[in-house]
Amino acid sequence: MTSNDPANRYTAAAIRAFAAQSGPESGGTGELNAMARQIAAQYRHDTLSPAMVSGIMRLVEFAALMVSGYAIGFAYLGLHVVTDWHYPILILIASSLAVILLELTDAYQIARLYSPLRTAAIVLPVWIGALALTALGGFFLKVSDEFSRFWAGAWFLAGFALLAVLRLIVAHLLRRWARDGRMERRAVIVGGGQAAEKLIRSIEKQPYNDIRICGIFDDRDNRRSPPIVAGYPKLGTVSELIEFARITRIDMLIVSLPLSAEARVLSLLKKLWVLPVDIRLSAHSTRFQFRPRTYSYLGSVPMLDIFDRPIHDWDSVAKRAFDIVFSLLGIVVFSPVMLATALAVKLDSKGPALFKQKRLGFNNETIEVYKFRSMYVDQSDQAAAKLVTKGDPRVTRVGRFIRKASLDELPQFFNVLKGDLSLVGPRPHAAAAKAQDRLYHEVVDGYFARHRVKPGVTGWAQINGWRGETDSDTKILMRTEFDLAYIENWSLWLDLKILFLTPLRLLKTENAY
Numbered sequence: 483m484t485s486n487d488p489a490n491r492y493t494a495a496a497i498r499a500f501a502a503q504s505g506p507e508s509g510g511t512g513e514l515n516a517m518a519r520q521i522a523a524q525y526r527h528d529t530l531s532p533a534m535v536s537g538i539m540r541l542v543e544f545a546a547l548m549v550s551g552y553a554i555g556f557a558y559l560g561l562h563v564v565t566d567w568h569y570p571i572l573i574l575i576a577s578s579l580a581v582i583l584l585e586l587t588d589a590y591q592i593a594r595l596y597s598p599l600r601t602a603a604i605v606l607p608v609w610i611g612a613l614a615l616t617a618l619g620g621f622f623l624k625v626s627d628e629f630s631r632f633w634a635g636a637w638f639l640a641g642f643a644l645l646a647v648l649r650l651i652v653a654h655l656l657r658r659w660a661r662d663g664r665m666e667r668r669a670v671i672v673g674g675g676q677a678a679e680k681l682i683r684s685i686e687k688q689p690y691n692d693i694r695i696c697g698i699f700d701d702r703d704n705r706r707s708p709p710i711v712a713g714y715p716k717l718g719t720v721s722e723l724i725e726f727a728r729i730t731r732i733d734m735l736i737v738s739l740p741l742s743a744e745a746r747v748l749s750l751l752k753k754l755w756v757l758p759v760d761i762r763l764s765a766h767s768t769r770f771q772f773r774p775r776t777y778s779y780l781g782s783v784p785m786l787d788i789f790d791r792p793i794h795d796w797d798s799v800a801k802r803a804f805d806i807v808f809s810l811l812g813i814v815v816f817s818p819v820m821l822a823t824a825l826a827v828k829l830d831s832k833g834p835a836l837f838k839q840k841r842l843g844f845n846n847e848t849i850e851v852y853k854f855r856s857m858y859v860d861q862s863d864q865a866a867a868k869l870v871t872k873g874d875p876r877v878t879r880v881g882r883f884i885r886k887a888s889l890d891e892l893p894q895f896f897n898v899l900k901g902d903l904s905l906v907g908p909r910p911h912a913a914a915a916k917a918q919d920r921l922y923h924e925v926v927d928g929y930f931a932r933h934r935v936k937p938g939v940t941g942w943a944q945i946n947g948w949r950g951e952t953d954s955d956t957k958i959l960m961r962t963e964f965d966l967a968y969i970e971n972w973s974l975w976l977d978l979k980i981l982f983l984t985p986l987r988l989l990k991t992e993n994a995y
């Protein structure tokens with residue numbers, strides 16, 4: 483696809499540039515109507531991700547093949563199956579090859595998992611092929627005569643039986659989860675009328691459809707956009723959609739507008755990109771034809787990917803594991819420092835050692851962040867409505883030191899264990915925090931896009947010098963810019979880099995009061 487293709491126009495940079503020309507967005511202030519709130523209440527809980535289910539299936543089948551290989555070997559050969567290095571290596575290689583070949587034949591696609599009898603025609607030759615390739619390797623390495631033929635035959639039968647039974651069980655579970663609404667991708671259609679109706683009908687025709695359409699949002703009135711489309715109600719305007727997505731667990735927004743309506747599409751995306759959801763532009767009825775790799779598909783319905791939800795599925799699992807391991811390590815390493823800090827705070831001024839403050843977290847949800855108290859109790863600013871400045875009389879003597887050294891943030895390791903924070907991410911701000919006399923989201927267009935991921939104890943902006951007082955528009959603009967760059971370029975290696983650079987960069991304390 484060339485740079486002149488219309489699909490290339492709807493990038494994050496294009497949306498933000500358009501937003502800058504059009505003025506700031508508040509992130510949505512629409513008040514939901516009673517019907518929208520009633521429907522939103524049905525979707526407050528997370529669902530099972532199809533990608534997670536298929537990923538777990540890979541692990542389960544690999545473990546089943548490994549365990550069955552060892553179990554049969556132990557029953558027939560005793561400890562020889564463990565002490566002889568040939569057996570563990572063969573079991574590992576054959577099990578890995580089976581899972582890899584099943585992946586290459588799309589046997590872990592959700593549609594295939596729904597039909598275990600049809601995929602038996604794939605599973606059997608794949609398992610035969612995995613064992614045959616392993617045996618061939620053993621032949622060339624001249625170690626094939628080291629293995630028991632009976633064990634190999636028994637493992638072949640047991641392995642196939644396990645794969646077949648597991649897939650029967652998973653197919654039953656998938657149908658039950660789909661029926662109960664536990665495994666589905668929840669979608670909202672943006673834009674109504676005939677185009678939306680055609681799109682909905684096409685999605686509903688897909689076999690093994692896991693898309694649950696939760697409703698339609700459109701800025702047009704009922705004369706141009708009917709209140710009911712293909713049996714689904716129009717729940718409100720796009721501004722109200724933002725509030726709807728904040729209080730529900732929505733996976734995907736599908737914009738049902740023609741690519742030729744570029745100004746309207748950009749205007750919608752400008753409002754919607756701050757949400758932590760996948761955003762797709764329907765290409766179902768467009769006359770533009772792109773290369774096949776340009777599209778993603780809901781079944782066979784083509785979509786153009788505009789934004790992907792950041793850090794989801796297995797990435798979120800990896801990040802959560804990273805957070806738990808390193809926050810526990812941090813608590814152990816810094817526990818003497820935390821105890822000493824708590825004692826110093828208590829001795830310096832009356833009041834509790836800990837201070838709890840409500841801040842905005844993932845998806846604009848309110849979280850309670852722990853800190854060591856650095857202000858006098860009667861002058862504490864729960865809402866953070868007034869910035870702490872140099873020489874601020876509200877800050878205690880110990881408070882000045884712990885704020886400069888960022889020791890006041892150490893209790894947030896416990897926020898990480900609770901799951902409210904991540905170790906690395908955009909720093910959480912209080913809802914009333916201001917740059918000079920304006921709220922942050924009034925200064926920075928797209929400010930709420932920072933909340934597409936869980937906030938962090940430290941972040942990319944902090945190690946690049948953008949920490950401390952935000953007494954000018956530039957400071958919050960740059961902080962947001964670095965936060966958005968972190969979200970768009972996230973990796974575990976980046977988290978590790980930020981984590982280990984944080985102590986070094988905190989030595990520069992000129993902006994911390």
